[in-house]
Amino acid sequence: MTAPYRAAWFDVTSGVAGDMLLGALIDAGAGPEAVQHAIDAVIPGAVRLTRSSVTRAGLRATRIGVEPLAEDHPHRTWRAIRGRIEEAGLPGQVGDRALAVFGRLATAEARVHGVPVEEVHFHEVGAWDSIADVVGVCAALHELGVARITASPAALGSGRVRTAHGDLPVPVPAVLELAAGWDVVGGGTGELATPTGMALVTALATECGGLPRLRAEATGIGAGTRDTPGRPNVVRVVLGSPPAAAVGADEESSAVVLEANVDDLDPRLWPGVLASLLAAGASDAWLVPILMKKGRPAHTLRVLAPRQRADALRDLIFRETSTIGVRESAVRKTALQRTWVRVSVADGAEVPVKVAHRGGVIVQATPEFEDVAALAAERGLPAAALLDAAVAAAVAHGLVPGAALPEAPG
Numbered sequence: 001m002t003a004p005y006r007a008a009w010f011d012v013t014s015g016v017a018g019d020m021l022l023g024a025l026i027d028a029g030a031g032p033e034a035v036q037h038a039i040d041a042v043i044p045g046a047v048r049l050t051r052s053s054v055t056r057a058g059l060r061a062t063r064i065g066v067e068p069l070a071e072d073h074p075h076r077t078w079r080a081i082r083g084r085i086e087e088a089g090l091p092g093q094v095g096d097r098a099l100a101v102f103g104r105l106a107t108a109e110a111r112v113h114g115v116p117v118e119e120v121h122f123h124e125v126g127a128w129d130s131i132a133d134v135v136g137v138c139a140a141l142h143e144l145g146v147a148r149i150t151a152s153p154a155a156l157g158s159g160r161v162r163t164a165h166g167d168l169p170v171p172v173p174a175v176l177e178l179a180a181g182w183d184v185v186g187g188g189t190g191e192l193a194t195p196t197g198m199a200l201v202t203a204l205a206t207e208c209g210g211l212p213r214l215r216a217e218a219t220g221i222g223a224g225t226r227d228t229p230g231r232p233n234v235v236r237v238v239l240g241s242p243p244a245a246a247v248g249a250d251e252e253s254s255a256v257v258l259e260a261n262v263d264d265l266d267p268r269l270w271p272g273v274l275a276s277l278l279a280a281g282a283s284d285a286w287l288v289p290i291l292m293k294k295g296r297p298a299h300t301l302r303v304l305a306p307r308q309r310a311d312a313l314r315d316l317i318f319r320e321t322s323t324i325g326v327r328e329s330a331v332r333k334t335a336l337q338r339t340w341v342r343v344s345v346a347d348g349a350e351v352p353v354k355v356a357h358r359g360g361v362i363v364q365a366t367p368e369f370e371d372v373a374a375l376a377a378e379r380g381l382p383a384a385a386l387l388d389a390a391v392a393a394a395v396a397h398g399l400v401p402g403a404a405l406p407e408a409p410g
């Protein structure tokens with residue numbers, strides 16, 4: 001049994017871009033080879049990552065460059081990028097996370113340019129280097145075993161910037177779309193936050209706020225392109241474990257449930273709607289079959305979300321379904337405290353077990369199915385057999401309901 005699953009907090013108070021996030025994660029210990037391998041699976045032979053140590057306003061930081069190996073034609077559709085990611089066979093949550101990030105970028109671009117999401121064409125953000133940044137960040141998070149991501153308020157910048165769309169005001173329109181529901185500030189001159197950086201932060205982080213309580217284990221600093229005197233142009237990451245043996249109270253938070261009854265949406269669209277809602281920050285989204293007025297078979301769409309995501313999700317429901325009304329109710333959500341413990345299952349391979357606990361006593365211990373399934377696919381083993389092995393390993397380590405929560409290592 002090794003260290004509990006990790007939490008990551010990003011400090012984006014100086015701004016954020018994809019290469020800065022990737023630099024911070026590699027600086028904190030993510031293996032560049034594994035990151036390059038994941039990128040190669042999506043865009044084979046297209047780019048090579050370079051790594052250098054630089055200073056930004058006197059602070060040492062890791063700068064990640066993306067060197068092109070082939071000529072790029074950066075005009076790709078969301079559909080083309082989605083296909084590449086889906087077919088790349090990426091491990092664990094890497095593919096789902098990368099799809100969530102590009103899904104948010106596509107939704108933002110669709111709103112800015114007034115086109116349907118499926119027809120979005122990316123220009124700069126569809127180039128090899130942006131794809132490398134997105135897939136690279138998701139692969140680095142997987143490498144570091146990060147399960148929970150949070151981030152600070154973001155500095156977006158001011159002024160104007162030259163882009164493929166022409167001379168745009170900063171924050172550029174796509175960044176402002178992506179910022180809905182996030183705490184932001186101008187924070188300085190120039191384009192401090194890019195669309196790719198904001199999409200990564202807002203799609204992957206579950207909360208915006210200060211450094212959460214964790215046992216700090218590693219930090220990393222990623223450099224941006226410019227070096228501005230007196231103001232380090234960097235993203236920082238803090239990695240740590242939620243203290244495993246901390247006997248805290250259940251976590252209470254205010255949340256909202258958005259709800260609509262729909263009887264006339266093409267049923268083939270529902271899976272995409274649910275996926276978009278999750279990618280846009282819903283905690284959960286589901287359908288309940290109902291019989292409506294006039295005896296019509298229909299569905300109730302329900303979306304559970306943190307309060308700060310409600311506006312963006314309500315917009316998405318109006319945009320992607322045929323409803324003309326959305327109900328909303330405030331709910332109090334009580335969640336048991338959770339921690340993750342890695343157990344060995346086969347040939348030194350490990351999977352995380354989610355341990356929910358209360359008052360220092362384990363209530364549930366469940367192997368993370370996505371990780372078990374990804375390992376099974378990688379090793380060519382039946383997922384059911386690996387799941388059984390993970391449950392047995394958890395029991396052997398005393399991770400059973402009613403047992404005392406194990407001490408945190410170290």
Ligand SMILES: O=C([S-])c1cc(C(=O)S)c[n+]([C@@H]2O[C@H](COP(=O)(O)O)[C@@H](O)[C@H]2O)c1
Binds near residue numbers: 112130173195
């Ligand atoms: O590529 C697209 S579609 C794009 C849209 C917008 C809008 O705000 S709309 C802005 N930009 C600019 O491209 C560069 C590169 O962005 P990355 O996220 O790839 O770093 C940046 O200056 C954006 O403002 C691109």
Ligand code: NI
Binds near residue numbers: 109
């Ligand atoms: Ni655009």
